[in-house]
Amino acid sequence: xxxxxxxxxxxxxxxxxxxxxxxxxxxxxxxxxxxxxxxxxxxxxxxxxxxxxxxxxxxxxxxxxxxxxxxxxxxxxxxxxxxxxxxxxxxxxxxxxxxxxxxxxxxxxxxxxxxxxxxxxxxxxxxxxxxxxxxxxxxxxxxxxxxxxxxxxxxxxxxxxxxxxxxxxxxxxxxxxxxxxxxxxxxxxxxxxxxxxxxxxxxxxxxxxxxxxxxxxxxxxxxxxxxxxxxxxxxxxxxxxxxxxxxx
Amino acid sequence: xxxxxxxxxxxxxxxxxxxxxxxxxxxxxxxxxxxxxxxxxxxxxxxxxxxxxxxxxxxxxxxxxxxxxxxxxxxxxxxxxxxxxxxxxxxxxxxxxxxxxxxxxxxxxxxxxxxxxxxxxxxxxxxxxxxxxxxxxxxxxxxxxxxxxxxxxxxxxxxxxxxxxxxxxxxxxxxxxxxxxxxxxxxxxxxxxxxxxxxxxxxxxxxxxxxxxxxxxxxxxxxxxxxxxxxxxxxxxxxxxxxxxxxxxxxxxxxxxx
Numbered sequence: 001x002x003x004x005x006x007x008x009x010x011x012x013x014x015x016x017x018x019x020x021x022x023x024x025x026x027x028x029x030x031x032x033x034x035x036x037x038x039x040x041x042x043x044x045x046x047x048x049x050x051x052x053x054x055x056x057x058x059x060x061x062x063x064x065x066x067x068x069x070x071x072x073x074x075x076x077x078x079x080x081x082x083x084x085x086x087x088x089x090x091x092x093x094x095x096x097x098x099x100x101x102x103x104x105x106x107x108x109x110x111x112x113x114x115x116x117x118x119x120x121x122x123x124x125x126x127x128x129x130x131x132x133x134x135x136x137x138x139x140x141x142x143x144x145x146x147x148x149x150x151x152x153x154x155x156x157x158x159x160x161x162x163x164x165x166x167x168x169x170x171x172x173x174x175x176x177x178x179x180x181x182x183x184x185x186x187x188x189x190x191x192x193x194x195x196x197x198x199x200x201x202x203x204x205x206x207x208x209x210x211x212x213x214x215x216x217x218x219x220x221x222x223x224x225x226x227x228x229x230x231x232x233x234x235x236x237x238x239x240x241x242x243x244x245x246x247x248x
Numbered sequence: 249x250x251x252x253x254x255x256x257x258x259x260x261x262x263x264x265x266x267x268x269x270x271x272x273x274x275x276x277x278x279x280x281x282x283x284x285x286x287x288x289x290x291x292x293x294x295x296x297x298x299x300x301x302x303x304x305x306x307x308x309x310x311x312x313x314x315x316x317x318x319x320x321x322x323x324x325x326x327x328x329x330x331x332x333x334x335x336x337x338x339x340x341x342x343x344x345x346x347x348x349x350x351x352x353x354x355x356x357x358x359x360x361x362x363x364x365x366x367x368x369x370x371x372x373x374x375x376x377x378x379x380x381x382x383x384x385x386x387x388x389x390x391x392x393x394x395x396x397x398x399x400x401x402x403x404x405x406x407x408x409x410x411x412x413x414x415x416x417x418x419x420x421x422x423x424x425x426x427x428x429x430x431x432x433x434x435x436x437x438x439x440x441x442x443x444x445x446x447x448x449x450x451x452x453x454x455x456x457x458x459x460x461x462x463x464x465x466x467x468x469x470x471x472x473x474x475x476x477x478x479x480x481x482x483x484x485x486x487x488x489x490x491x492x493x494x495x496x497x498x499x500x501x502x503x504x505x506x
Contacts, residue, residue, distance in 0.1 A: 050379050074385045088380040101384050 001026050002047060002157065002189055007056035008213075009042055016042050017053070018213030029183055029190040031200035033235060034210035035243075040193040041085065043210070044159050047191065048082055049073045060157060078105070080157045081150030081188070085165060087142040089134040095121070095145050096130030102153040116152060124148045124178055140171035144178065151182050158182065158190040164199045176202045197236055201225075209235060275467050278389045279397060285390035292395035293402075300361050300396070300462070301403025305410060307360060308353045312411035315348050316340060316418030324427045333429050337437020340419035342446070349412040350450040351498050354457035357404060358490035362465040365396055366486035369469025370479035378470070393466040397459055404458030405451040412450060453501050457494050464490045 002024040009017040016039040024030045034040045045051040047058055049065045058065045060076050068076070081102075089098045096117055103113035121127055124144040134142055143163055150158065160179065164172040176199050183190065183203070194200055200207050201221040209217040209224075209232060217224070217232050224232060234243040282289070323339040369392055372378050381388045416438070423429040465486040472482040 045379070048383060050382060077383055078385045080383065082380070082383040084376045084380060086375060088376040090377055090380070105384055105386065 001059070001061065002191065003057075003059040004043070004047070005057045005059075007043070007046060007053045007058060009039070009046065009051065009053050015213055017046075019056070020210070020213070020215055022208055022215055022218075024189055024191055026189050027187045028205045029179075029192060029203060031192040031194055031204035031207045032210055033195060033197065033200055033207060035195065035235075038210045039213060040195075040210055041161050044082075044161050044191060044193050048077060048080060048159060078102075078153075079155055080159060081153070081155040083143075083146050083150045083158070083160045083163050085162045087134070087146030089142060089145055089149070091134055093133075094130060095126065095132050095134065095137070098134070098145065099130070099149045099152050102149065106153060120148045120152045121145075123181070125174065140167050140174070143167065143171075143175060147175070147178055147182070151186065154186055156186075156188055158186070158188040160190065160192040160194070162194055162196075163192070164194065164196050172196065172199060175199075179203045271471065272467060275389075275470070276463065279393055279463060279466075282387060282390040282394045285387060285394070288387065288390040289394040289398065292391070293398045296395045296399030297403050300357075300399045300458075301406055304357050304360055304403070304407050307356055308407045308411045309414045311352050311356050312344070312349060312415035313418040315352060316344060316415035316420075317422045319343055319348070319415075320419040320422040320427065324423075324429075333427065334433040334437040334440075336419070336423055336427065336429060337434040338440050339437075340423075340434075341416055341438040342441060344415040344419070345412055345446045345450055347498075349415055350408050350453040350457065351494065353408045353411045354404065354454065354461065354494045354498075355491055357407065357457070358461045358494055359487050361400070362461045362486040362490040363483040365462060365465030366469040366472070366483040367479055369393075369466055370472030370482040371469075373470060373472045374474060374478060388470075393463070393470070396462045396466055400458030400462030401455050402458070404461070405454040408450055408454035449501070449505060452505070453498065456497050456501070460493045460497060461490045464493060 002022075004020050004022045007017055007020040008015075020039075020043060022030070022032075022043075032040050032043060042051060046053050047060065047065065049068070053066050056066075060080075063072060063076050065073065065076065089095070090101075093101075096114075097110070099117045099120060100108075100110055100113040103116060104110065117130065118127070121130055124147055126141060126144055126148065129137070129141070134145070137145065147163065163179065164175050167175065179190075179192065180203055182188065192200065192203055201224070204221060206218065206220055207224045208215045211231055217227065217229055219227065224236065227233070227236075231243065233239065234241075319340045320336055323336045324333065327333060327335050327339075369378075372392070378388050378392070381391055420431070420434050423434045424431055468482040468486040468489070469479075472478045
């Protein structure tokens with residue numbers, strides 16, 4: 001389970017998160033929606049302790065992340081897979097070496113990691129591309145490779161940071177399918193940060209809409225579809241006139 | 249500018265300065281602590297020695313050769329008719345070994361190596377590759393910074409030693425070809441005031457320059473701002489601050505060791 005309680009974060013005078021409460025049950029996938037700049041990625045980075053909240057608590061399992069020591073954070077991170085917005089593959093390594101890194105960190109040699117790396121590259125639709133460098137791949141391929149690296153060690157927690165942003169609809173569907181497949185195979189507790197409402201409906205068990213630094217609405221995809229809340233309608237239907245002016 | 253805004257500017261500059269010093273001190277502490285994480289940095293250090301050292305040899309030799317030529321010609325111009333000409337050997341050897349060899353090599357490598365490290369690590373910062381390292385439970389300072397700093401400490405003295413040989417060699421060739429000086433006279437000058445410490449002194453300096461240039465490049469890359477502009481600023485600051493610290497260290501070693 002991942003639990004956020006009254007999480008707050010500011011950068012200078014800009015308040016990004018202003019008391020976020022959110023619970024993700026074990027094995028559940030929650031999509032966090034919100035406009036660009038609403039603090040979705042900041043929230044995700046705080047769950048992984050890549051950023052620290054100014055106030056509030058974040059539990060990953062039984063571990064309170066913001067107060068945990070470095071060794072504990074490292075241990076929790078080794079049970080997490082993080083899919084970065086632009087994949088964040090290491091330029092100097094081949095695709096195979098990138099994907100093998102979590103296994104090598106767990107003590108395997110490159111040769112020992114090879115069967116699992118080949119298996120996961122095949123799963124994400126990139127077989128026989130292990131020797132390529134990230135610069136030789138398309139944007140969609142890099143995203144899939146990023147997912148492969150995140151899931152190769154079979155993590156218990158999966159954090160997706162806008163995995164479909166900037167992709168064409170077909171590639172978006174492929175990534176969605178991949179996330180569903182990982183959900184079934186790994187039974188991981190997952191947070192999907194996105195502003196792609198269709199992707200959220202396809203993949204998530206529940207959806208949370210972030211607005212003004214807080215969770216404004218939370219519910220199942222069906223509840224979101226049927227909601228009469230003006231902000232939810234504005235987001236689902238892409239209607240700018242329903243969105244409050246001067247807010248993100 | 250009114251008095252209020254001037255005071256505010258001074259206050260902001262002071263706070264920024266203190267924050268920068270604190271960040272540099274904390275980063276240096278992290279480097280020292282990460283030296284214990286040998287399992288992470290050791291396998292990566294050899295590749296960095298090649299990149300920082302071997303790849304820098306041509307430019308370092310180029311500078312050293314022309315420095316040797318100019319030193320020989322200028323000292324001959326100064327000494328002719330006043331001081332015996334074999335003192336050209338003294339001046340070329342002493343100047344290159346004690347000062348110009350290590351400092352010019354350090355300054356050149358500060359541009360080449362410092363900027364390269366800041367740009368590389370800065371790009372990794374803005375593309376979230378450093379975050380990815382952390383998520384893979386790697387300590388970024390152990391993985392990215394320590395191999396470069398260790399490589400700098402090893403590679404700078406090696407490149408500097410080659411530059412010393414090239415500079416003095418160029419001074420010798422200039423002396424016997426363009427000046428009225430024989431090899432015996434040049435060597436007599438070189439040996440006249442030679443002390444064994446003349447050889448260890450530039451290598452000590454070079455090792456400290458290597459540590460500073462790589463650490464400063466890493467620091468600015470690590471805390472690079474957003475986008476291409478942030479990486480560019482990081483690279484520029486790494487070169488400027490690295491060069492300034494080389495000159496400060498140069499004076500420090502002269503006071504402490506000579």
